Amino acid sequence: MLQASLEFLKREFFKYYYENISRLVPPEPIRSREFGFFLEKGRGMFRHKCFNSLKDFHEFILNAIPLDIYVSAANYEDPGNRDMSEKKLVNAELFFDIDAESVAAVSEEESAWICQKCGQYGIGLIDRCSSCNSPTELVRLVSEKQLKEALRETEKLIHVLTEDFGIAPENIHVFYSGNRGYHVHVNQEDFLNITGEGRREIVDYLLIQGLDEKELLNFLKKGANIEGVSFKGVKRRVYMRILEKAGSMEKLKASGRETVLKTLVNAVEELKVRIDPVVTIDMHRLMRMPESINSSSGMVKRRIRLEDLPSFKPLEEAIAFGDEEACLKVKIVPRFSLGGKTFGPFKDEEVELPAYAAVYIVCKGLGEYAGR
Amino acid sequence: MMGENVLRAARYPFLPEAREFISRNIDLSLESLEKTGSEAALKRAVERVKNSLIFKEVKVTALDELNYVREMLSFPIAIILVSMIMNEYVRRMYALGESRGAYRRMLNESVETLLYIGEKMGVGGVLEDENTIRVKIPTYLRLAYSFHAPHWKLVNRAVNNGYVTMGKTEYARLIQVEVNNYVYEKTLEPVPPGAVPDIFRKAADEIVELWNRLETGKASRIPLKEREDTPPCIGRIIRRMENGENASHFERLVVATFMIARNRNIEEIIEFFSKQPDYKYSVTKYQVEHLAGIRGGGKKYSVPSCRTILTNGLCYPDEYCKGVKHPLRYGEKNVAGEPRIS
Ligand code: SF4
Numbered sequence: 001m002l003q004a005s006l007e008f009l010k011r012e013f014f015k016y017y018y019e020n021i022s023r024l025v026p027p028e029p030i031r032s033r034e035f036g037f038f039l040e041k042g043r044g045m046f047r048h049k050c051f052n053s054l055k056d057f058h059e060f061i062l063n064a065i066p067l068d069i070y071v072s073a074a075n076y077e078d079p080g081n082r083d084m085s086e087k088k089l090v091n092a093e094l095f096f097d098i099d100a101e102s103v104a105a106v107s108e109e110e111s112a113w114i115c116q117k118c119g120q121y122g123i124g125l126i127d128r129c130s131s132c133n134s135p136t137e138l139v140r141l142v143s144e145k146q147l148k149e150a151l152r153e154t155e156k157l158i159h160v161l162t163e164d165f166g167i168a169p170e171n172i173h174v175f176y177s178g179n180r181g182y183h184v185h186v187n188q189e190d191f192l193n194i195t196g197e198g199r200r201e202i203v204d205y206l207l208i209q210g211l212d213e214k215e216l217l218n219f220l221k222k223g224a225n226i227e228g229v230s231f232k233g234v235k236r237r238v239y240m241r242i243l244e245k246a247g248s249m250e251k252l253k254a255s256g257r258e259t260v261l262k263t264l265v266n267a268v269e270e271l272k273v274r275i276d277p278v279v280t281i282d283m284h285r286l287m288r289m290p291e292s293i294n295s296s297s298g299m300v301k302r303r304i305r306l307e308d309l310p311s312f313k314p315l316e317e318a319i320a321f322g323d324e325e326a327c328l329k330v331k332i333v334p335r336f337s338l339g340g341k342t343f344g345p346f347k348d349e350e351v352e353l354p355a356y357a358a359v360y361i362v363c364k365g366l367g368e369y370a371g372r
Numbered sequence: 373m374m375g376e377n378v379l380r381a382a383r384y385p386f387l388p389e390a391r392e393f394i395s396r397n398i399d400l401s402l403e404s405l406e407k408t409g410s411e412a413a414l415k416r417a418v419e420r421v422k423n424s425l426i427f428k429e430v431k432v433t434a435l436d437e438l439n440y441v442r443e444m445l446s447f448p449i450a451i452i453l454v455s456m457i458m459n460e461y462v463r464r465m466y467a468l469g470e471s472r473g474a475y476r477r478m479l480n481e482s483v484e485t486l487l488y489i490g491e492k493m494g495v496g497g498v499l500e501d502e503n504t505i506r507v508k509i510p511t512y513l514r515l516a517y518s519f520h521a522p523h524w525k526l527v528n529r530a531v532n533n534g535y536v537t538m539g540k541t542e543y544a545r546l547i548q549v550e551v552n553n554y555v556y557e558k559t560l561e562p563v564p565p566g567a568v569p570d571i572f573r574k575a576a577d578e579i580v581e582l583w584n585r586l587e588t589g590k591a592s593r594i595p596l597k598e599r600e601d602t603p604p605c606i607g608r609i610i611r612r613m614e615n616g617e618n619a620s621h622f623e624r625l626v627v628a629t630f631m632i633a634r635n636r637n638i639e640e641i642i643e644f645f646s647k648q649p650d651y652k653y654s655v656t657k658y659q660v661e662h663l664a665g666i667r668g669g670g671k672k673y674s675v676p677s678c679r680t681i682l683t684n685g686l687c688y689p690d691e692y693c694k695g696v697k698h699p700l701r702y703g704e705k706n707v708a709g710e711p712r713i714s
């Protein structure tokens with residue numbers, strides 16, 4: 001990234017933070033959280049930082065204009081200590097990450113390839129250069145469709161959290177991550193103290209891992225009436241789905257063991273919630289700060305009210321910048337949608353774009369700033 | 373506290389009411405203990421610890437219960453003795469003995485009494501119907517995670533609206549874990565050396581002597597050494613297997629999952645198992661790959677927790693195990709690595 005581009009970003013980021021600083025409210029209590037920042041491109045994280053008050057935190061941000069801002073899911077006795085065990089973990093919010101890319105595939109149109117060897121590039125997912133056949137570097141822009149799928153997973157997650165885990169809706173905080181997925185923070189008192197091992201169990205529950213198949217097969221063999229059994233939770237959901245898929249208990253009983261197992265696998269595939277297991281188990285994780293800018297896209301990690309979830313439009317509602325035009329030099333940009341408009345594809349040209357789209361391209365490393 | 377309740381407190385001396393009874397009726401300062409003729413209680417305390425070392429279970433007879441003052445008093449004294457001995461093995465065995473004894477007694481209790489004990493021990497349960505008890509998910513996860521059988525996994529439980537349902541026996545198992553935790557933590561509290569009367573020291577010596585005679589204690593009597601990366605429980609199994617001793621299914625599981633967790637390669641692990649009398653390359657390979665998650669749905673098996681290893685009679689802790697809950701945490705160095713962000 002050229003210096004001019006970086007300065008362009010910093011200017012735009014400053015405008016955003018200057019206007020919206022009051023929206024940046026870290027989870028309480030602020031004193032027990034660790035903060036981390038990326039201050040310059042390509043440099044390591046500035047972390048183990050802590051603040052005594054919201055005011056200090058806001059001052060720091062307006063001074064430094066970080067590229068990315070993170071806050072710990074955990075509360076620590078000594079959050080500023082550089083030694084992880086000396087930090088003394090008290091408890092941690094439950095944190096879930098749903099990544100659009102692991103939920104649905106990217107499309108050809110929203111991807112580009114670049115050959116580092118001979119400099120060729122083009123639109124599409126091509127892993128070998130068309131002129132010199134060396135491996136290419138791929139650029140994937142997240143699509144609306146992918147984000148829709150991820151949103152559906154998020155709704156599934158919230159359903160399980162409220163129905164099975166009894167978590168009160170007001171303790172569930174949902175965010176668009178600003179780039180490729182969704183984050184869900186749960187800060188219900190009695191769930192904060194669940195250890196890493198316990199979180200592992202929650203993960204297995206959501207991903208439906210370790211399900212006792214023998215019990216299930218026995219149950220199906222007996223042909224018991226599901227209403228008469230005290231199954232609850234995910235097991236019940238799996239059983240019901242298997243019956244739905246088979247049509248009826250009679251049909252299911254008539255089919256062989258192989259078919260039943262296949263139906264089971266399919267039911268599990270449909271019902272599991274595709275969270276990233278590593279994130280949830282790790283209590284020391286730093287989460288992107290709500291309402292802060294995600295420097296890999298220039299969009300905001302936006303809070304979504306539960307009732308707005310079904311209709312949420314990430315690529316419109318997470319825009320951080322205005323639409324005054326900026327000029328960019330681009331090599332290759334696949335088609336992309338942002339702020340309700342569709343742009344591109346662009347190849348070897350200078351383009352005028354509204355600031356939010358220009359920031360997006362620069363953040364993705366697909367173009368350089370060339371003045372207003 | 374009258375009749376039934378006194379007996380209950382004697383049967384479960386870790387309940388707060390036993391503590392209250394003692395502090396209301398007996399002067400528990402260490403100096404006065406010597407004078408107030410609590411010798412009987414001290415004797416019983418020694419028995420509690422010995423029971424734990426020999427039978428892995430503290431036995432309480434009907435007669436013991438009738439002697440309720442002695443019985444209640446013997447519990448805090450036993451804890452003092454164990455913490456005086458300052459040995460991790462004795463600590464863990466004593467906690468196990470108390471909790472196992474309590475579990476066995478709880479199985480004969482009415483569901484009301486069980487719920488009462490659970491409530492007092494921080495394992496609150498709600499009666500759903502005659503045979504079903506509901507426990508909050510966080511409570512359940514805190515206590516049940518270390519059980520290895522698949523039916524304890526959350527994914528296989530009836531989970532609804534924040535609760536996990538279970539039968540009486542399973543509920544008693546959860547309480548047992550909490551009793552174990554409670555007793556263990558108590559024995560970690562140091563006893564000020566000056567405050568201990570001579571008869572206590574003698575009683576402690578008596579326990580040490582017994583434990584020296586028990587074969588099982590040997591591994592941990594080795595004085596403090598350099599801490600190694602392999603915890604003593606696993607080191608012991610490995611040494612025995614290297615000598616060609618036939619290891620149990622569970623021992624093999626522990627060793628294999630541990631080696632996998634420490635990133636030893638599969639062939640190396642199979643090679644290690646080749647000294648087993650019933651070794652077959654293909655079978656071992658299949659099993660190890662299964663545990664490593666290379667086969668069978670990709671689920672990688674975790675190393676059993678200290679609690680599970682302990683209940684299988686394989687925990688031989690040294691002083692570096694103090695407070696350790698999982699063998700992989702043994703010898704862990706805590707440096708801040710790369711930040712993990714999302
Ligand atoms: S690591 Fe755990 S199980 Fe192993 S010896 Fe130490 S305390 Fe016992």
Ligand SMILES: [Zn+2]
Nearest residue numbers: 115118129132
């Ligand atoms: Zn090329």
